[in-house]
Amino acid sequence: MNEKHPGPLVVEGKLSDAERMKLESHYLRGTIAEDLQDGLTGGFKGDNFLLIxxxxxxxxxxxxxxxERAEQKLEPRHAMMLRCRLPGGIMTPRQWQAIDKFAADNTLYGxxxxxxxxxFQFHGILKQNVKPAHQMLHDVGLDALATANDVNRNVLCTSNPVESQLHAEAWEWAKKLSEHLLPRTRAYAEIWLDQEKVATTDEEPILGPTYLPRKFKTTVVVPPQNDVDLHANDMNFVAIAENGRLVGFNLLVGGxxxxxxxxxxxxxRTASEFGYIPLAHTLAVAQAVVTTQRDWGNRTDRKNAKTKYTLERVGVEAFKAEVERRAGIKFEPIRPYAFTGRGDRIGWVKGIDDKWHLTLFIENGxxxxxxxxxxxxxxxxxxxVHKGDFRLTANQNLIVAGVAEKEKEKIEKLARDHGLMAATTPQRENSMACVSFPTCPLAMAEAERFLPQFVDKIEAIMTARGVGDDHIVLRVxxxxxxxxxxxxxxIGLVGKAPGRYxxxxxxxxxxxxIARMLRENITEPEIIETIDALVGRWATEREPGEGFGDFTVRVGIIRPILDPARDFWGE
Known part of the structure; x- marks a missing residue:
């Protein structure tokens, strides 16, 4: 990674229009409350479209x-996707019952x-049901604040049901980080919860009056599982334990x-290692990383505004030194850590607390x-009937956690009777897709609806090639x-156009x-043909225990990306 100081700390130039929108929003209020009363359109107008x-x-x-609607001279059937803030993915059975009822009664898709x-997300909330959605969440102790746009989003935490004490401590820090970095504006409470305006001036001591230059993502990771995919995130706290207790974190920034x-x-870009910090410095360091990105991030070009680009522009060492200065600490050398996998352990696992945890595979979530x-x-x-909690995983699965021995049989029967423990395969369990069509406005090709049948074809190839019991981490x-x-x-497929990746x-x-592009803008038959040939080689030429991705790099089918800023698009 780039360690020099090749560029300015602040990018000068005309600010993007998003910066104007945030500055004029009156701390995220805009005219959302008034827009809610407009029954002439099912959508939100002007800046409110982005402010929500x-x-x-x-x-x-x-x-x-x-x-079809355009032909009928109708506006698109607007509906909202609402995403809950749920640090570490943990929720109660009571909360689950509330969201189940709301999905059934108040969304287009159920x-x-x-x-x-x-x-979790609700898809297909009509405008008149948006405020009730927020109020339902509030009634059960949840909210949707800061789960999208230029803020620190939902904080992830490894879903590790075995090391119960360590997981509990890590989850507490995920919650603390989430709360510490939340917006302080009362706009959310005023608009959605009908709380009265307070006659004080809004302040955002951490995020600032124009919030962050771009979205910001944080994780708490408990090795040896990298189920949160830390290198996809801006700020990552890797748990370091001694005698089963959490003592501090390695900090990685800029994924x-x-x-x-x-x-x-x-x-x-993968995240850069900054160093180790004791637990007492966690919130100060998190705040220093966020405020440094707030002040140094590119506000002229949103496509180059994320933390990864700031690090490449100013240099890792310069960014790290500024974090140390703002937090009043010095990073210690990185403590040893290693990852062995990132998938979920499907089925029953017994924790060290003698409670059982049932991980249910939910295809596409x-x-x-x-x-x-x-x-x-x-x-x-x-x-x-469950007396423990539910844990949502970063692999779109669900853990029924904290099941007592005497309750285990009852929970399993319910799961089996409803198809929640149906037979699956290692390949299907290690495949994942985004939502894409029909609801995502950015979608260029199918993903969620494409994946199940595509996995069938990959499994057929692997079985024919004699590696049917193995798996390849597959994402669409x-x-x-x-x-x-x-x-x-x-193997990663990135949508380019309908039917092409x-x-x-x-x-x-x-x-x-990071995976490198092998072929551009190809159809499913071309993809299948290419993967068939590659799996054939992997099956016959691999070393014992060698994964598909490592094999393709070792034998020279693809070059590893060592310097993303200069090498990502190279052939």
Missing amino acids: RFHGMYQQDDRDIRA SIRLTNRQT GLSVEHGNKKTYA RILDYPGKPLKTGLLEIAR TGCPNGCGRAMLAE NLHIGGNRTGTR
């Missing part, structure tokens, strides 16, 4: 019927979507996967009642914005290496 993102929502429409940001097709100023597989009903039935994303984390996969290979199983 700070409140956890994206305005979308059903792209499957967009052309589903709950588990995301790889370790939370990110989003790119723009053809824009060579954009690239995916989509919870709905399907023919013969009433997943949504099954989870509701479990929530009605409908556009290059990185939601499906395809750039950290052994860029094929990336060469990531590894532990998620510590």
Whole structure:
């Protein structure tokens, strides 16, 4: 990574229009409250279209019927996607029952979507149901504040159900980080919860009056599992334990996967190691990283505004020194840590606290009642009797955690009766997709709806090649914005156009290496043909235990990306 100081600390020039919008928003209020009363349109107008993102929502429409509605001279069927703030992905069965009921009664699709940001989303909330959605969340102790746009988003935490004490401590820090970095404006409470305006001046001591230059993502990671894909995130706290207790964190900064097709100023980047800190410095260091990015991040070009670009522009050492100065600390050398995998352990696992934890594989994270597989009903039935908690994972799965021995049989029967423990395969468990069509406005190609049948074809190839019991970390994303984390996969498909993808290979199983593009803008038959040939070589030429991605790099099929800023788009 670049360690020099090649560029200015602050990028001068005309600010992007997003900066104007934030400055004029009156601390994220805009005219959202007035817009809610406008029944002439199902959407939000002007700046409010973007401002609602700070409140956890994206305005979308059903792209499957967009052309049909245009023909009928109707506006698109606008509806909101709402994303909950859920640090570490932990929620109670009571909370689950509330979101289940809301999804059934107040959304167009009736589903709950588990995301790889370790939370859940509602899709298809009509405008008149938006305020009730926020109020329902508030009633059960949840909110959607700061789960989108230029703020620190939902804080991830490794879902480790075995090392119970260590996981509990790490999760507490995920919650503390989330709360510490939240916006301080009362706009959310005023607009959605009808709380009275307080006659004081709003202040944002950490985020500032124009918030961050771009979205910001944080994780707490408990080795040896990298299930949160730390290298996809701006700020990462890697837990360091002694005698089973948390003593501090290694800090890694500047990961990110989003790119723009053809824009060579954009690239995916792994996070840089800054050093080790004792627990007492955690919040001060987090604040220093965020405020340094706030002040140094590029506010003239949103496509180069994320932390990864700031580090490359000013140099890692300069950024690190500024964090030390602002936090009043000196980083100690990185403590040893290693990752062995990033998938979830599907099925029952017993924790050291003698409680059982059942990880349920939820394909694509989509919870709905399907023919013969009433997943949504099954989870509701479990929530009605479960005395522990639910943990959403960064792999879009769900853990029924903290099950006592005497309750285990009852929980398992409910899960099996509702198709929640149906037979699956290592390949399917290690495959993931973003939502994409029909609701995502950025989608260029299918992802969630494409993945299940695509996995069938990959499994057929692997079985034919004699490696059917193995797996390849596979990710499909409908556009290059990185939601499906395809750039950290052994095989990653990035949507380019309907039915066409860029094929990336060469990531590894532990998620510590960026995948490089092998072929551009190709169809599914071309992808299958290419993967068949590559898997054939892997099956016959690999070393014992060698993963697909490591194999493709070792034998020279693809070159590893060592310097993303200069090498990501190289052939």
